[in-house]
Amino acid sequence: MNIVEVRLTPVAFADPPLLNAAGVHEPWALRTIVEVDCGDGLVGLGETYGDLPHIELLRRVAPLVVGVDPFATSRILEIVRAELGATDAPDRHGLTGVSTPEKTALRVFSPIEVACLDLQGQLTGRPVHDLLGGAVRDAVPFSAYLFYKYAAHPGAGSDPFGEALTPDQIVAQARTLIDRYGFGSIKLKGGAFPPDQELDAMRALRDAYPELPLRIDPNAAWTVETSQRVAREMVGILEYLEDPTPGLAGMAAVADVARELGMPLATNMCVVAFEHLPEAIARDSVQVVLSDHHYWGGLRQSARLAGICQTWGIGLSMHSNSHLGISLAAMTHLGAALPELTYAADTHTPWQLGADVVESPLPIVDGAVRVPTTPGLGVTLDRDALARMHEDYVKCGLTERNDAGYMRTFVPDFEDVRPRW
Amino acid sequence: MNIVEVRLTPVAFADPPLLNAAGVHEPWALRTIVEVDCGDGLVGLGETYGDLPHIELLRRVAPLVVGVDPFATSRILEIVRAELGATDAPDRHGLTGVSTPEKTALRVFSPIEVACLDLQGQLTGRPVHDLLGGAVRDAVPFSAYLFYKYAAHPGAGSDPFGEALTPDQIVAQARTLIDRYGFGSIKLKGGAFPPDQELDAMRALRDAYPELPLRIDPNAAWTVETSQRVAREMVGILEYLEDPTPGLAGMAAVADVARELGMPLATNMCVVAFEHLPEAIARDSVQVVLSDHHYWGGLRQSARLAGICQTWGIGLSMHSNSHLGISLAAMTHLGAALPELTYAADTHTPWQLGADVVESPLPIVDGAVRVPTTPGLGVTLDRDALARMHEDYVKCGLTERNDAGYMRTFVPDFEDVRPRW
Numbered sequence: 001m002n003i004v005e006v007r008l009t010p011v012a013f014a015d016p017p018l019l020n021a022a023g024v025h026e027p028w029a030l031r032t033i034v035e036v037d038c039g040d041g042l043v044g045l046g047e048t049y050g051d052l053p054h055i056e057l058l059r060r061v062a063p064l065v066v067g068v069d070p071f072a073t074s075r076i077l078e079i080v081r082a083e084l085g086a087t088d089a090p091d092r093h094g095l096t097g098v099s100t101p102e103k104t105a106l107r108v109f110s111p112i113e114v115a116c117l118d119l120q121g122q123l124t125g126r127p128v129h130d131l132l133g134g135a136v137r138d139a140v141p142f143s144a145y146l147f148y149k150y151a152a153h154p155g156a157g158s159d160p161f162g163e164a165l166t167p168d169q170i171v172a173q174a175r176t177l178i179d180r181y182g183f184g185s186i187k188l189k190g191g192a193f194p195p196d197q198e199l200d201a202m203r204a205l206r207d208a209y210p211e212l213p214l215r216i217d218p219n220a221a222w223t224v225e226t227s228q229r230v231a232r233e234m235v236g237i238l239e240y241l242e243d244p245t246p247g248l249a250g251m252a253a254v255a256d257v258a259r260e261l262g263m264p265l266a267t268n269m270c271v272v273a274f275e276h277l278p279e280a281i282a283r284d285s286v287q288v289v290l291s292d293h294h295y296w297g298g299l300r301q302s303a304r305l306a307g308i309c310q311t312w313g314i315g316l317s318m319h320s321n322s323h324l325g326i327s328l329a330a331m332t333h334l335g336a337a338l339p340e341l342t343y344a345a346d347t348h349t350p351w352q353l354g355a356d357v358v359e360s361p362l363p364i365v366d367g368a369v370r371v372p373t374t375p376g377l378g379v380t381l382d383r384d385a386l387a388r389m390h391e392d393y394v395k396c397g398l399t400e401r402n403d404a405g406y407m408r409t410f411v412p413d414f415e416d417v418r419p420r421w
Numbered sequence: 422m423n424i425v426e427v428r429l430t431p432v433a434f435a436d437p438p439l440l441n442a443a444g445v446h447e448p449w450a451l452r453t454i455v456e457v458d459c460g461d462g463l464v465g466l467g468e469t470y471g472d473l474p475h476i477e478l479l480r481r482v483a484p485l486v487v488g489v490d491p492f493a494t495s496r497i498l499e500i501v502r503a504e505l506g507a508t509d510a511p512d513r514h515g516l517t518g519v520s521t522p523e524k525t526a527l528r529v530f531s532p533i534e535v536a537c538l539d540l541q542g543q544l545t546g547r548p549v550h551d552l553l554g555g556a557v558r559d560a561v562p563f564s565a566y567l568f569y570k571y572a573a574h575p576g577a578g579s580d581p582f583g584e585a586l587t588p589d590q591i592v593a594q595a596r597t598l599i600d601r602y603g604f605g606s607i608k609l610k611g612g613a614f615p616p617d618q619e620l621d622a623m624r625a626l627r628d629a630y631p632e633l634p635l636r637i638d639p640n641a642a643w644t645v646e647t648s649q650r651v652a653r654e655m656v657g658i659l660e661y662l663e664d665p666t667p668g669l670a671g672m673a674a675v676a677d678v679a680r681e682l683g684m685p686l687a688t689n690m691c692v693v694a695f696e697h698l699p700e701a702i703a704r705d706s707v708q709v710v711l712s713d714h715h716y717w718g719g720l721r722q723s724a725r726l727a728g729i730c731q732t733w734g735i736g737l738s739m740h741s742n743s744h745l746g747i748s749l750a751a752m753t754h755l756g757a758a759l760p761e762l763t764y765a766a767d768t769h770t771p772w773q774l775g776a777d778v779v780e781s782p783l784p785i786v787d788g789a790v791r792v793p794t795t796p797g798l799g800v801t802l803d804r805d806a807l808a809r810m811h812e813d814y815v816k817c818g819l820t821e822r823n824d825a826g827y828m829r830t831f832v833p834d835f836e837d838v839r840p841r842w
Contacts, residue, residue, distance in 0.1 A: 069551075069555065071547060071551040071555045072551075072554075072555035072556070073554045073555055074554035074555050074556075074557050074758065074760055075555055075556075075557055078557065078760070123545070124544070124545035124546075124547070125545075126492060126545070130490075130492040130493075131552065133493075133494045133495035133721055134490065134492045134493035134494055134495050134496055135493070135495075135496075136495050136496055136499065274728075274731070274732040275732070277732050278702075278732065278733055281699075281702075282703070300554055300724075301728075303721075303725070304724070304725055304727075304728030304729075305728075306725075307695075307722075307725030307726075307728060307729065308725075308728065308729055308732060310695070311695040311696070311698050311699065311729060312699055337495065339495055339499070
């Protein structure tokens, strides 16, 4: 039973005006749903970025895997690498670090691999995690992912979350998410406002939730000096400090101070491909890697990353961009199978406002997603929703995520400068 | 369908008097056949060392995995680690480097994991390599593994291979193996005689087979200085130089010279556990790792090792001790699934003289084993052979491999001293 077709459907879903160092989320977030079809109704699901340059690479690769066995994922990776060669497709927002040709190939391969694992699970009657060594936990913990946000997109009514610009509003947002989902840890997306303002929010969170691990991620908006100062001020408050400053050298300079303080530095920006690991490890730039199967090349490559982290004593957490229920399921199976995943994973799920392409999205209960035990990923495509969300994609007119451009709607002279402070 | 029993059967098979730095092979080689039984005739096969201290650890662990799902191999590894704790069981011959508690746990876990993968393949109707990302090659190349050897064990008739102590005899041995199996590369087990004598044999092999890649492995019998001299003399002759000298520091000192010469150093002695990799990489002690799933913790852990090798630009080859057809099948599935395996693997198969516990051992043709496409490992236990070889185990009276002790039969004052030259 071989692959007969790979279908790519770009979709859009409403996204609140969430702030970050690159600007602010546009009214629509884009994703691509990947269906790997083996005929006879057997379809595997994958999910990836919705930026047009990325979709164009997926379109180049899709016909080349027709006829290939869905178990032959290493062969498929070879096909992707051979087709894309030195092609590099950086994203515009730069929130997942630098791009390289190999990262581009792994990013294109990833949703196909996930869909093939979904197929393998369906064909063998086993959940995906069983194809990765089996689950070492019954539920995968996720963290409350807080954002500074405007009350509403221009011209739109307020969304259910409302404005979050002050420490009190951030604490209120945490309370909303924790009351609804039971999260046991909290991450604040920073880099939107001057650091002292954001540290005040962290202190307010600490006071409101003294027992919960806290993190802040300014997406490299700070200088080395600012980052070192933050590390000193946040000792005892932060579980880890995520991407305070750009680059492996800058992170290493922050780490020199943070190490003494017992404060780990985490990243999903300066270590985003296997080729970054040798220098990162030689410099001891980071102590936690936030893996992301969407650009690390799928679930088995992510397991290889976990092996590297374990070998060098680097912690493993999990990064998230705006995503839908297929990715949540993939993250959950991977998180179930990796003994090394010792931190709660990030997820944007609460910000989707329930929009999804799957029929019954895996629920977050008590801050965790129970690991599916049904065959494959354990989620089913809602074809009506897919069609509707594809229409939204066409109608919304967006073809590439551009937080900085959209930010100029609010702040006309905004420039994405990092480090900013 | 869970595990109902793990059966351990020690076996022995005739082994020729093969020489190495630790002494000489005894008349019997020991292995343990591991059967993971899920009931209803469903049995997965694994194969591991036959030394009694190792069997005793297997016996401790075996009952603890009863009731576990054979897909839950990561969970089984946790069970093994929890049971063995700080237990360390070094082998007596020291031919696979130092032991550590983690290496001991991975060594005990390995045959259970292989047997579980065999079961998974049978349950899903897929060959084992499909559970590791699929085959990237149709056949896995192996090398001709030459040994200095005595004509016969004391009191026994000569074996079909005869004496191999001179360069001419080594070339004749190569010819026998290559004519029979079509090997496309040659490895000489060295460390048995003074280096210049062994280098003469390498030059004779180069003259006889100028087109074939050559390797020599003295099992750390040489000093740093001797190893550096060998590297200089063997430029243009060796594909890689394997374990010339003991330890990561010694290897690094040899590598400092070998690097300039373009001569990679390979090891299955100074990097034999994940915990050795950070220092080995920081020092650039080795350029090729000879993986061995028997002590790296099975096939999925070996894939993690491959990921590390790829990330740091380290070559990957495959080590072998005396083994039977279950291990050959496991090595073949792993070799099929790892894009990173760019060297022909070692195997002792020709020295078994056809003895095996499987019904139809995978044949070596044109220097390679064709990758099985039948479910599981693709080999079937020959229960009569198993019973017979277990009887041989009981009768032979050996409980631990002891090449040095046996060497004193030939050389009364032999001591296993490394480096020797």
